[in-house]
Amino acid sequence: MARSADIVIVGGGLAGASAAVMLGRTDHEVLLIDPHDPPRPDFRCEKFDPSQIRLLRRMGLDGLVLPAATQNRELWVARLGRLADKLAVEQYGILYQPLVRAVRRGIPPQVRFLNGTVAAISLSDDEQTVTLTDGEVVTARLVVLANGLNRALRGSLGIGCQTLSQTHSVTVGFDVVPTASARLPFDSLTYYGERPQDRIAYLTLFRLGTVMRANLMTYRGLDDPWLKAIRETPEAALTSVMPRLAALIGPFAIQGTVRVRPADLYVSTNIEQPGVVLVGDAFGTSCPAAGTGTNKVLCDVERLCSVHVPRWLATPGMEASKIASFYADPEKRATDLSSRRAAYALKARSLADGLLGHAAGYARYVGRLAKGFARRGLARLRSLSQQAGRLSWRRGPAQAGR
Template sequence: MAGCISAKLLAAQGLQVILVDRFKQSPPVFRAEKLEKDQIDLLAKFDLLSQRRPLADPLGVNVNYNDGRITEHHDVEQYGIRYHDTINQLRQEVSKLVEYRVAKVESIVEDPEHPQSQIIHLADAEPLHAPLVIVASGYRSGLLKKRGVQYREDKDLASISYGFDIERPDQSPFDSNAYGYFLKPDKNGIDYITIFRIGETMRANVFTQLKSSDPRVKELKNNTYPALQKYFPDLEKLTDPFQLISKVEMFATYFYQMRTPELNGVVAIGDAYQSVSPTTGTGLSKVLNDVDVLCNVFVPRWFQNQSFDHKEINEFYQFAQKKEADTHSSRSWKWYADPSSRSGLVYRLKQNKGVQWLVQKLKLRKLRH
């Protein structure tokens, strides 16, 4: 997503952009499946909100279970999306504006004859030359490792999420388009389940801080509904009984952040720079914020000055708005990983997505002034 949107924004500024991806179509992949308010605002700013798929109405009412209480939150502006369908729609739209190459990038090296240029070596194709390369390849780019980039890691800060489609046994509609069941803060490692509509399908996501060696990882994957009844004992009070109608998808990650490199003409964004726990709901926020800062603040400056050295590039990584989003994402991850920090009013506020969004917007507004 970061690469597609960056290509669109930079082409709109009159720059010649080549988008390189090893796949013509994104295969089905379990990634972000719900758009939150701040993400919606940024996509609208980029004039890309209409490219989400399915193109459905907001979820509206959220029915949540928390501390034994069921509450309703009305007029919630969230959208359920199929990530790969949205990516493919974005690619189709962006390919009208930029050159789209289907190829595997083998390496990115400095051009020895032209200091302000990078050579992008492609498998089975002629190399490309460009003054600036944006790496938006997701998980810990091997391309950057080849350039000597190192990552700061914390494998104890781990996250495993699950996704699957559900329906009621009689196939009758659910009473609400969105549900959330939040567990009390403890050392259980299982955080919450959220159920929401994507088009005509009800989708469930389960978020945990489990490590891959925990036996509950396989239990949730292979014996899902009994495990849900075990760990979310009042779930049927919230949703009524349901059944799984798809395979259970799983996504595992751990925390890493790229150490600021001395790379001329190469910049990393999104998960190529720093990982994020899906539990926090900040994954797309961090990605879209990177795109916003890079394309609307730094790239115009770099091309105006015709300067792409590592000192200029590193100013992007240190920019206050970007650092705030990165820090907010990592702190939110640590907040879920440390049950002792989840208590009282602060815990309840963090469950309220509306309050979460407002606080984040106020922080970013303060940074910009």
């Protein structure tokens, strides 16, 4: 006898687990299918910025995620070995596996978890049939595909893939430790590439637990010898493209495994089908360097679970026209477009060479210096004003007594 549910979620990563939490708070029967329990390690998003934290709060996930993450309260911005600005920030660092584990802990107990792999899905306007590799069958009104980069299952449904930019970027992840001091002098640092020919967007360093985590955003082919060098001799390879970095942060070493992750930009096609909806990377990817991937995933899940699924399940049927309303959602479309534009714009700026490219780079650096100088000046004036106010208050009662 087949299992049944109102909603089957295929994939228990960030997108699928978040959807399970939100849909599990409703009266609908929800079943989550994933082959990995606990979730396996992966090199994905490792930091939340304020816009993503706002989305977590909007979805009611902040109480699950933020206690498991490391808060960073100050950001240094630098280039060419010089500090341009210091900002007060609200950022959190967390590796992907602990992130997914934290979200999964918040899945309500009424959501059933099936540890398995989906082999096939059969679709119709009314009922969907999900078949696992062990032969088990699950029926549902709606299937949420949140299985990330796995294209095989989507391909079996006739869903295609349009590649927008092959190997658009390559992200390198590693841990950094100081060798001449107990700790580095900042919570987080964004250090921009020094020369366009190095094909580096920026290096971001941020505290994550007891270590300083590094994500280096590059635009290189997978056959680039430098990527081989960063795995084998990481300190020398990093110094070759950022020779002034040590002058700013002090001597350092790279510890542990160096992870390299290429990112293609693609979007799924032929997606308006009955009974199945795609979220997160299953729908389309983003560039990690642009820092918008988590926004896309969380926006997809929030719009689907808060707006569209309640409407769909309120009436009979699950025809393609219902599913199309999710892909046409204005907030989703705006987030997708913004993410794509950010990916191309950052790459163009980072690789801009020649006189105009160099001039634009220095102009941005000088602009950041000016903002930092103005911000520090205002902070100094505010501090002096507060000191003067306190001094005036102290003098007032004493003079009144005389």
